[in-house]
Structures are given as structure tokens and as C-alpha cells.
Amino acid sequence: MIKILVDAMGGDNAPAATCEGAALALENDKELHLILTGRQAEIEKELAKYKYDKTRLEIVDCPDVIGMNDIPTEAIKRKQSSLIAAYWMLKKEEDICALVTAGSTGATIVGGQLILGRIRGIKRPALCPAIPNNRGGVTLLCDCGANAECKPVMLCQFAILASAYAEAGFGIKEPKVGLLSNGTEEHKGDPLHQETYACLSKMKGVNFVGNVEGRDIMLSECDVVVADGFSGNIALKSMEGCGKLVLGVIKKEFSATLSSKIGYLFMRKAIKRMRGQLDFEKFGGALLLGLKKVVVKSHGSSKAKTIAASIANAAAIYRGGLVPAVEKKLEGVDFAALIPEEE
């Protein structure tokens, strides 16, 4: 049995999407046991619409909800909220292995650090989504927003965290790791990235392949792209923006003339496959890496399918042994020796 917490009130479409997603996830994975936190009456009303195994679902009543505009450091004091109550249970109850939320990113990060806690030795948690790439697989981009300001030791740890995720979550052996910079040459970037390059080149447990550019996130052999949270966030959202623009143009152009409308009828399947391949949410949200347990941050706009994918992702990553894999990799690296001034 795998016990996973779901923040039933998190996200733009909660609790409808979270409840439907939870029911769907239970149906897809018979080993799952879900604990939904949130307003019990609302949750029960939503759940009544679906068939699911009631013996594998609990509800913990939490009257409070954290909004997208609440200040994270204030919000985590509200123990009656669905997200914070979930974090406290995740911390205290040993048999619960993961948390899935589509709620406030800021509160998820702050709560993860201050309530659940980091893996021993990890300086900062990092957000790591899986981006579709031209090999039909995914590239893990880490960090993409948890840390606007970074130091070399943090970037080196992001490489460890995302490498462990690639292994535990996607079964990739010795994942190739690139450092996101403004060119591929060793001297590129600012001092932060130059120092990080030097450290990654010497590090054990990380298969560093050098600097990569923005286009290499989707078009290279890299399994992991390490970034400071500022430029990682910009890269992620720039790709999302481009993807949305393209799908919008396709939609417009393909209904522009009678000829293209006829063509569309023949190509519906191809277009559906294409959309699937470009779906940033296919793998169910971003991991918040570096914490003592698995935490998955699903997109704020998540619908039921994405919530179900995020829950399945959390279960897969727990089964794959993410946290022990990170701990093992950390054992092999002496950060004090690698980056003396940082420790």
C-alpha cells in the first residue's frame, strides 16, 4: 500500500478537479491509498459523483484554504489549511510517502522547507518539471523557480537531485547533465555559472556534459538541465509561451479555409498525437526536490487528468526510491572540499 496526501483545495479547479483526479488515480492503481485534506462537505459532494474504492480514501477536514495571492511565509502558519495540514501529516506520519498539490507554489516551497524539512546536506529545495523533448522523452529542468538567487553549491546540488529523479522516476542510467548558460563554451555566463561549471566538472555521481543553451532543453541528448531558478523559470515559461502560440496558430490556420477544414478531418489523429507530444503537463507537474519525502506540485490550472497523473507520478517516484537515491549520491560528494568558500 502506498499512502499519498492530496491537497483537495489546491488549484484553480479545486475541489472538483482534485476529487475527480483522486477517484481516477485510485481506479488506475490498486495499491494507492489517498488522504484528501480540505473542506469535508465539499469534498464528499464532489466524490459522490464518481465510483471508487471507498476503503482506500480518507478525508481530513480542513476549513481553511491558502489562496494564490497569500504571502507564503504567512500562509504556512495557518495549520487549518488543506496544504499546511497535509504537510504536518506528511512530516509526522511515517507511512505516508508523498504529497500532491495544485495550490500556491510559494506556500508549497516554504511549507516544504519549514515543515517537512530538507534532506540532510541539501541547502535548498528546487522545482523540477519534466519537459517533452525531441527524442520523445523528457528533459528535467532544475531549478525552475524556487530560487531566484543561487550559489554554485546550490546548482551542484540541483544536478544531484535531478539526476536521482531521472534515475528513480524515469529509469535513466547515468543521466546526462547540462548547465544552462548563454552559450556552450566553458567560459560562458557570469561568475556563478563559470564557478558551477568548474565544480560540476569535478563532481562524482553526476554525468556532466558541459554548458547547454536554451534550445538544448528540448533538442539535445541531455536528460537533466541544471539552471538557477531565475533563468530556469524564464526558459520554462518561454517554451510554454511558444508552445501556446504555435497551438493557437495551428487552430486558427486549420479552420481558416474550406480546404484546410477538409484537411483537418484527415489529420485529427495526427494533430491529437502532436498535442500529446507537446503537453507540458503529461508527466503530472513539477517535483519539489530536496525534501525528506516526495512532493509534487501540479499546475494551478490542473484538471482531473493532470491531478491523476501527478498522483501516479508521486507513486512512481516513491517506488523508484527517489529520496534514498539522493542520499546515496550526496554521500559521494564532499561539498566543503569542492567549494570551500561556500561551506
Add this chain to the structure above:
Amino acid sequence: MIKILVDAMGGDNAPAATCEGAALALENDKELHLILTGRQAEIEKELAKYKYDKTRLEIVDCPDVIGMNDIPTEAIKRKQSSLIAAYWMLKKEEDICALVTAGSTGATIVGGQLILGRIRGIKRPALCPAIPNNRGGVTLLCDCGANAECKPVMLCQFAILASAYAEAGFGIKEPKVGLLSNGTEEHKGDPLHQETYACLSKMKGVNFVGNVEGRDIMLSECDVVVADGFSGNIALKSMEGCGKLVLGVIKKEFSATLSSKIGYLFMRKAIKRMRGQLDFEKFGGALLLGLKKVVVKSHGSSKAKTIAASIANAAAIYRGGLVPAVEKKLEGVDFAALIPEEE
């Protein structure tokens, strides 16, 4: 008459693409007069393939060519090279108004700073491409690679430079300017971006609309997005990568089955229009802004059409009065008062 220099040896496809592009540009604009720098014999051989008005084209023989891997600060000492000879002519001859090159970006930037020189008061030149957006127009992204390390005064000047470009090059009145950050809230980003936000809010001559995210480059109402050269470069290349991935997937999917092949026959025109709308090179390369004359850096992989577009772009921007517009905007701003510690 508008006199423009073309670095005939710059780029992966030179001198074939540059010569064909030059002939094309002369055909399209009867006011143009082009001066091609490079190996005369090779240029004459290429030009012999095309019809053009020979009275409006000169060749200046330069035996040397700067390669993509040459160190820029070394390369600009080579006065016999097609790019550096062009820069010297641009500096010395008053009636020449612009330079177009598809050669080394680094040498173009260094040559611009050290030979041609900056507009009085401008700290650093910046690279500014025009990115297609969801309004069917373009968003100017400045800087996207000339300056990996920036200070607030530089970013504020990029706002002035790109605003002047939007007005002179695209006729946009009071262009809307956003600051690229990892979120739209005022406090987002590192100290560099927080300080820049404060300065831009107070600046005259710049219609600042606040922080924008990566997706807003292609999907917002902004005409100009100001970025430090590191994250601007990452944004640009992330979008390029996503665009290439999508076009690759479309190509694959649309020839995957008999049905989709039939559909393609009906949709050829729609797909062509779509490709056109997503073409990052449509507007002929990036401007190197902040210099005393118009310099256009065309993509290294430019073909004849793109070279011709870059030449047309240079002419349009000169006609629009870019440099005087920048000078006028600079007059209105007292940087010493705005950012005391920087001056």
C-alpha cells in the same frame, strides 16, 4: 540614396547567400546602394549569377575572413577582414548609414564597441531581435546575448534603445515595455531586477508596464521586453528550440499515415502560413543597438532571403531615424540622479 555595407563573407552560407541576398535587396529597393566587403573574385563569381543594377553595387576587396571560432578581441585587429574593414568604413565615411553581417556575433559586438563606437551616454550595446507574437506582430527582446552581466543602468538603457527601435523600425507609438523576470509581482527577481524595476518605474520616455514572464514575450501586449543578456539569451533560444521541436513533430506526424498525408494536401497553404508566422528570421536578424550607426546581425545560418530582409530592415530603421530617436530619449533621462551609485 541609402548606402549600406554588407559583410559578404559572414555566415555559414557566405558568400553565395550574401551575394544573392544583396542582388535581391537591390532589386526590391531602388534607393539602395550596397558596398560588399570580402574576397573580390569570389564575390564577382557569385554576383555573375544574378541580374542587378551594377551602378548601385561596389566591392571592397578584403582577403581575410573572421571565423565563428576566432576570439573576438583578437579578430577585430585584423583590418583586412571583411567585417572589420566594413566597420572602419562605417566609422569614417559619413554617407554610409548601416552595416549588415551574418558573421561572428562576438566580433560584431566587439567591433561595434571598439571601432564604430557607442552613442554618447550609452554604456553597452545590446542585441535585439524581433520575436513573432500572438498579435501577428513582433516583440523586441533586448538584450539577448551581448551582455552576460548587467547593471540596472544598462537594463534601463536597453529599455530606451528598444523603445526607439520599436518606434523607428515598426512605427509603434509609446511602445509598452516589460521587464523579464521570474514572475509579474514587483518584488520578483534578484536585486538587479528589483533595482531595475524601481528605476524603470520612474523613467521618462519609457512606457514601463512592469515585470513580465517568459511566456509574455510571445503572448502579451508588450512591444518591448527588457532582459539581462544572460536570461534574454536563454529565453530566445528556449523559444527557438520549442519552435523547432514543434515544426519537427508536425512534419513527422503529418506524414505518419495515409490519412494524414491526404490531409496535408488540403492544408499545405495553412501550414505554409503557419511556418511564416513562426519564422524567427522574418524580420531579418537582430539589431545591435546603442551604436552610432545601424548595425544588423543576421543569423549565422542566413540564406539569401534572410540577408535581403536584413538589408531591408537596416534601410527601414535608418529611414525611421533610429539613432536620433535614441539620442532624443537619452536627453530626457538623468541617469546620475536615477541610479546615483552607478554613475
